[in-house]
Amino acid sequence: MKSTAFSRLALTATALLGLAACGKKSAESAAGSSKASSTKITVQLDWFPEPEHGGLFQAQAKGWFREAGLEVTLVPGGPNALVNQRVGTGQAQIGQGESVTTLLDTHKGLPLLQVAAVFQNDPSVFLLHAENPVRDFKDLNGRKIMARPGWVFLDYLRQKYAIDFTIIPFNFSVSNFIADKDFIQQGFYIAEPYFITQGGAPAPRYLYAWDAGYDSYGVLIANSEWAKNNPAALRAFLAAYVRGWDDYLHGDPAPAHAAMKAANDKNTDGFLEFSRRMIIEEKLVVGRDAADSARIGRLDPARYARQIQIIEDLKLAPAGALKVEAVMSTDYLPSAK
Amino acid sequence: MNSRALRWLLPLVLAAVLLAGWQVLHHSLPPTRRFLLPSLPQLAEAFRVHGAALLVAARYTALAALGGFALAAVVAAFFSLLLASSGLVRATLYPYLMGLQMVPVIIIAPILILWVGPGAPSVILVTFLITFFPLVVNTTQGLLSVDRAHVDLFRMGRAARWQELLLLRAPAALPYFFTGLRIAAILAPIGALTADYLVGSSSGGRSGLGITALLFSARNEIPALYATALVGCLLGFALVAAVSGLSWLVLNRWHDSYSPSDK
Numbered sequence: 001m002k003s004t005a006f007s008r009l010a011l012t013a014t015a016l017l018g019l020a021a022c023g024k025k026s027a028e029s030a031a032g033s034s035k036a037s038s039t040k041i042t043v044q045l046d047w048f049p050e051p052e053h054g055g056l057f058q059a060q061a062k063g064w065f066r067e068a069g070l071e072v073t074l075v076p077g078g079p080n081a082l083v084n085q086r087v088g089t090g091q092a093q094i095g096q097g098e099s100v101t102t103l104l105d106t107h108k109g110l111p112l113l114q115v116a117a118v119f120q121n122d123p124s125v126f127l128l129h130a131e132n133p134v135r136d137f138k139d140l141n142g143r144k145i146m147a148r149p150g151w152v153f154l155d156y157l158r159q160k161y162a163i164d165f166t167i168i169p170f171n172f173s174v175s176n177f178i179a180d181k182d183f184i185q186q187g188f189y190i191a192e193p194y195f196i197t198q199g200g201a202p203a204p205r206y207l208y209a210w211d212a213g214y215d216s217y218g219v220l221i222a223n224s225e226w227a228k229n230n231p232a233a234l235r236a237f238l239a240a241y242v243r244g245w246d247d248y249l250h251g252d253p254a255p256a257h258a259a260m261k262a263a264n265d266k267n268t269d270g271f272l273e274f275s276r277r278m279i280i281e282e283k284l285v286v287g288r289d290a291a292d293s294a295r296i297g298r299l300d301p302a303r304y305a306r307q308i309q310i311i312e313d314l315k316l317a318p319a320g321a322l323k324v325e326a327v328m329s330t331d332y333l334p335s336a337k
Numbered sequence: 338m339n340s341r342a343l344r345w346l347l348p349l350v351l352a353a354v355l356l357a358g359w360q361v362l363h364h365s366l367p368p369t370r371r372f373l374l375p376s377l378p379q380l381a382e383a384f385r386v387h388g389a390a391l392l393v394a395a396r397y398t399a400l401a402a403l404g405g406f407a408l409a410a411v412v413a414a415f416f417s418l419l420l421a422s423s424g425l426v427r428a429t430l431y432p433y434l435m436g437l438q439m440v441p442v443i444i445i446a447p448i449l450i451l452w453v454g455p456g457a458p459s460v461i462l463v464t465f466l467i468t469f470f471p472l473v474v475n476t477t478q479g480l481l482s483v484d485r486a487h488v489d490l491f492r493m494g495r496a497a498r499w500q501e502l503l504l505l506r507a508p509a510a511l512p513y514f515f516t517g518l519r520i521a522a523i524l525a526p527i528g529a530l531t532a533d534y535l536v537g538s539s540s541g542g543r544s545g546l547g548i549t550a551l552l553f554s555a556r557n558e559i560p561a562l563y564a565t566a567l568v569g570c571l572l573g574f575a576l577v578a579a580v581s582g583l584s585w586l587v588l589n590r591w592h593d594s595y596s597p598s599d600k
C-alpha cells in the first residue's frame with residue numbers, strides 16, 4: 001500500500017513539475033502588449049501555422065484582436081494537436097478543426113460549439129496522379145490509400161458506394177506519392193500539391209470529398225461553456241477574425257505571412273503564396289457559390305443537419321442524439337445580432 | 338606502431354568506401370527516384386541552408402534529452418535504494434515499475450498532451466519514462482551484488498543498515514549505475530526526438546528535431562531529412578561520450594574495469 005502511494009507521489013511530483021514549467025512558458029509567450037483588462041483567448045490551431053490560418057494571423061498581426069480588447073495567443077498544432085480535446089477541457093477557448101469530427105467529439109460529451117466557418121469546404125481531398133486509372137470514388141474499390149485512419153469520410157465512402165479499400169496510416173509526407181505513380185493519398189489540396197510539384201512530379205489530380213456528398217466545413221470551435229459566459233468576447237473575436245480573412249485574401253497578406261514565417265521557419269514565400277492563391281481561387285473561405293466576401297465565416301444549419309444524418313447513417317451516433325441547434329451557432333458572427 | 342596506425346586508418350577507409358557507395362547508389366537510381374537518396378553535395382547544401390535551424394532544434398532536443406535523462410538518473414537512484422532495502426519492497430514495487438516501462442509511448446502520448454500539454458515538459462516526461470527502467474534495473478542489481486564477505490564484515494562491525502547501504506552497497510553499485518547510464522544515454526536522444534514528434538509543440542517557432550523532421554518530411558525536403566537524422570545521431574554520440582567520460586572520472590582510480598591489465 002505504502003509503495004503505490006509512493007510512486008503516485010513521485011508521478012504527481014513530476015507532473016506538477018511539468019505543469020509548472022508549462023505554465024511559465026505560456027505566460028512567457030503571452031507576455032506582449034496587453035492591457036490588464038483584456039480577455040485572454042488561446043486558439044489551438046490544427047496544424048503548423050500556414051495560410052489555412054490566414055484570417056487568424058492577419059487579425060493578430062494587424063492588431064485587430066488587441067483593438068477589440070482581446071489578448072489572443074495562437075498555439076501551433078501538428079499531427080497531435082488534439083484540438084477538440086484541448087478546447088473541450090478549456091486549455092484553449094477556441095480551436096480550428098473539421099466539422100464532422102467535431103460533431104463526433106460533441107457526441108462523446110465534449111462541450112464544443114461550432115461558431116464560424118474557416119472554409120466552406122474542408123480542403124481534405126484525395127490526391128492522384130493524372131494518369132491514375134481511378135476516375136471516381138467507385139474506382140477506389142480494392143485500392144490502397146494513405147489517409148488518416150479516423151477520417152469519417154472513409155467510412156462514408158465504404159457505405160455509400162459499397163466498396164472497400166486498404167488504409168495506410170497517413171505519415172504527412174508526399175514522398176511516396178512522388179515516387180509511386182499509382183499512389184493515392186489524402187491531402188490538403190491547398191498545401192501538398194505545392195510540395196509535390198516542387199519535388200519534381202506533375203501537379204496531382206483531385207477527388208473532392210464534397211463531390212461524394214460529404215459536405216463538411218473547416219470550422220472554428222469554441223468551448224461551449226466559455227462561449228455562453230463570454231458572448232461579447234466571442235463576438236468581438238469573430239468580428240476581428242472575419243475582418244482578418246477579408247484583408248488577408250483581398251489586401252496585402254504580408255503581415256500574416258511574416259507572422260507565419262516567424263512561427264514556422266519552414267514557411268517559404270513560394271509556399272505561402274501558393275497556398276493563399278489556392279484558397280482564393282477555390283473560393284474556400286467565401287464559398288464556391290458566392291461572389292463576395294459576405295459569406296466569410298457563415299455556417300448553414302441545413303448543412304449541419306445533413307452532416308448529422310451522415311453520422312447517424314454510419315451508426316456513429318444514435319438518431320436524435322445530436323441536435324443542430326446544440327452543436328453549432330451563428331449567433332456570434334458579425335452580422336448576426 | 339603498425340596496428341596503431343591501422344586503428345585510425347581502417348575506420349577512415351570504411352567511411353570513404355561507404356560515402357563512395359552512397360554516391361554511386363544515388364547515381365544508379367532512375368532520375369525520377371534519385372530524390373529518395375540525396376547526393377552528398379545535396380546533403381552538404383541541406384546543411385548549409387538548414388544548418389542554423391537544425392542547430393536550434395538540436396539544442397532544444399539535447400536539453401529535453403538531458404532533462405529527462407537527469408530526472409531518470411535521480412529518480413532511479415532513489416528507487417534503487419528503496420528496492421534494495423528489502424525483498425518485500427522489491428516484490429511489491431517491481432511489477433509496477435515494469436508496467437511503467439511497458440505502456441507504449443505512442444499510447445501515453447495523447448494522454449500526456451491532455452494532462453500536461455504539448456511541449457518541452459511532455460517531451461522530458463517521455464524521455465524520463467524511456468530511460469528510467471534500464472537505470473533502475475542496473476542500479477538495483479548493483480546494490481544487491483555486493484561481496485558476501487564484505488557484508489559480513491560490515492555486520493560484524495555492527496554497522497547500521499544505512500551505513501551498509503551508503504558506505505558499502507552504493508559504491509559497489511556505481512559501475513552498474515554507469516552501465517545503466519550508458520544505455521539510458523543511447524535511449525535519451527532517440528526518446529527526446531520521438532517524444533518531440535509525438536508530444537512536442539512548435540510554440541513561439543521553437544521546436545526540437547522531431548517536429549523539424551516532421552516538417553521536412555511533410556514538405557518533401559529529403560536532403561534536409563537526412564541531415565536531421567545525422568544531427569540526431571551525433572547528439573546520441575555526444576551524450577554517450579559524456580557519460581563514458583563521467584564514468585571514467587568516477588571509476589578509473591579504483592575499479593577493475595579501468596585497471597591497466599585490461600587495456
